[in-house]
Amino acid sequence: MERESFHLDFMLEILPKLIEVLPLTIMMAVFAIVIGCLWGLLLTFCKVSKHRKIAGLIDGITVIVRAVPEVVLIYIVYFGLPELSKDLFGYDMGTWEKPVFVVLALAIELSASSSELFRSAYNSLDPGQLEAAHALGMTGTQKFMRIIYPQGLFVILPNLSGLCLGIIQATSLAYTLGIMDVMGKAKVLDSNAFSMSTFEAYLLVALIYWGLSFIEGWIFKVLEARMGRGMRTVASGA
Amino acid sequence: MLEIKDIKKAFDGKEILKGISFKVHDGEIAALIGPSGTGKTTLLRCINFLERADSGNITIDDISVDVKQAKKKDILEICRHSGMVFQSYNLFRNKTVLENVAEGLIVVKKKTGKEAEEIAKRELDKVGMLNHLSQYPSQISGGQQQRVSIARAMAMEPSILLMDEPTSALDPELSKEVLATIRKVAEQGVPVLIVTHEIDFAREVSHKVIFMENGLVVEEGTPREIFLEPKEERTKQFIAKISPADYQI
Known part of the structure; x- marks a missing residue:
């Protein structure tokens, strides 16, 4: 059928319905990012550890995970994890909600990519400052919290922002499991309207994701400004 | 000793x-x-x-x-x-002069922010750096950085x-x-x-x-x-x- 005009009214009609499910998209993204970064940090600790075997093993796993497309990873986690859990621990994941598996899959994805990022940040640290912290009598945890984390995070913020944006976008793959997130809902609403305004429906989804990415970018800008104290100016050291 | x-x-x-x-x-x-x-x-x-x-x-x-x-x-x-002063100063580059000296007092000696600031200022005064409290290491000269690092070590009363x-x-x-x-x-x-x-x-x-x-x-x-x-x-x-x-x- 020939398109007659741009269906702004349709967009306005489905907008509230999409906003209604927006929290689910945001929740999935936030949990995936938080969990993924924490796991990534753990992996980094393993990678820089003195135990060569552990470091090698984690390196290998990272390479394998990063090679798997996100949508495939989501399927593997959704269909594979409950089986594995049943066989290994006798625990039934049947009651778990679908979004949980999306979060887990994306967290795995992010942990692999962010661990590489964290490692590069760790390597970029000035050992002299860590020695100064040691000389002051700081414990390992204090060194991490006061020196390594604030300085290392600043270095990787721009790249981390990109990774997080990727995860936000990847939450749209949740629809492949039939989850009613923004993308899934738009698909259903479009079908219900006999696919008369498919373009408008997805344009609206695009706009919503644009809004999310704008907010994400803003958060990282603020973080960068706050953590960048003293870090940007070039050393004038005599 | x-x-x-x-x-x-x-x-x-x-x-x-x-x-x-x-x-x-x-x-x-x-x-x-x-x-x-x-x-x-x-x-x-x-x-x-x-x-x-x-x-x-x-x-x-x-x-x-x-x-x-x-x-x-x-x-x-x-x-x-013990306190240590390094050849290359090793100041914390994301912290100001004052924060560099207060850091150990707060984190290691568990002083309150106010106490730490007082002690830090006293030590910075001794090394003649009281006028640079809010500057970052990258903004001061090497000699000044080294003086701050001496204050940082001395503040801990080694x-x-x-x-x-x-x-x-x-x-x-x-x-x-x-x-x-x-x-x-x-x-x-x-x-x-x-x-x-x-x-x-x-x-x-x-x-x-x-x-x-x-x-x-x-x-x-x-x-x-x-x-x-x-x-x-x-x-x-x-x-x-x-x-x-x-x-x-």
């Missing part, structure tokens, strides 16, 4: 320290001199466990640690009773201050200002062990000079004894090499 006994350290089977012992008494400034590569810096780093010595004893006031059996807790105790060639990254002018600061510190009675190539400084400020070569203490004595009446042949050669022809005390 610092006492080290029979400190030994090898890197990859190569012996760097072959059993070093000496004492730095309260109120004493001890200068550790000797040719490059003789293990002076390594020795200093072994004292606060930046490097772990293979064997020996380290005593700071009433804390005595057998290096071989030292646990994390012992190492922290040693660090908390029982011994370890200084690893504190002026060798500085040009002569900045070097002078840092040396003046160290003199001031010395006047406060904190025992100092300083690795230095500034022979004039060692001669004028120190009470004791320890000459080290090839991982061993060759000779130790007052500046007068070491510089003017060295007993060992090796010390004589070294002093002759580093001193101007018309050297006089």
Whole structure:
């Protein structure tokens, strides 16, 4: 059928319905990012550890995970994890909600990519400052919290922002499991309207994701400004 | 008071320290001199466990640690009773001058922010950096950075201050200002062990000079004894090499 005009009214009609499910998209993204970064940090600790075997093993796993497309990873986690859990621990994941598996899959994805990022940040640290912290009598945890984390995070913020944006976008793959997130809902609403305004429906989804990415970018800008104290100016050291 | 006994350290089977012992008494400034590569810096780093010595004893006031059996807790105790000033300052670059000095007080000594600020300001005043409180290390000169790092170490009220060639990254002018600061510190009675190539400084400020070569203490004595009446042949050669022809005390 020939398109007659741009269906702004349709967009306005489905907008509230999409906003209604927006929290689910945001929740999935936030949990995936938080969990993924924490796991990534753990992996980094393993990678820089003195135990060569552990470091090698984690390196290998990272390479394998990063090679798997996100949508495939989501399927593997959704269909594979409950089986594995049943066989290994006798625990039934049947009651778990679908979004949980999306979060887990994306967290795995992010942990692999962010661990590489964290490692590069760790390597970029000035050992002299860590020695100064040691000389002051700081414990390992204090060194991490006061020196390594604030300085290392600043270095990787721009790249981390990109990774997080990727995860936000990847939450749209949740629809492949039939989850009613923004993308899934738009698909259903479009079908219900006999696919008369498919373009408008997805344009609206695009706009919503644009809004999310704008907010994400803003958060990282603020973080960068706050953590960048003293870090940007070039050393004038005599 | 610092006492080290029979400190030994090898890197990859190569012996760097072959059993070093000496004492730095309260109120004493001890200068550790000797040719490059003789293990002076390594020795200093072994004292606060930046490097772990293979064997020996380290005593700071009433804390005595057998290096071989030292646990994390012992190492922290040693660090908390010693201060260190590095060749390349090693200030925390994401913290201001004031925060650099307050950091250890807050994190390690658990002072409140207000107490820490007071102490930090007092110490920064002593090194003449009170006008730079909110500047970052990258915004001040090397000499100023080194003075801040001295304040950072002194704020922790160390029982011994370890200084690893504190002026060798500085040009002569900045070097002078840092040396003046160290003199001031010395006047406060904190025992100092300083690795230095500034022979004039060692001669004028120190009470004791320890000459080290090839991982061993060759000779130790007052500046007068070491510089003017060295007993060992090796010390004589070294002093002759580093001193101007018309050297006089």
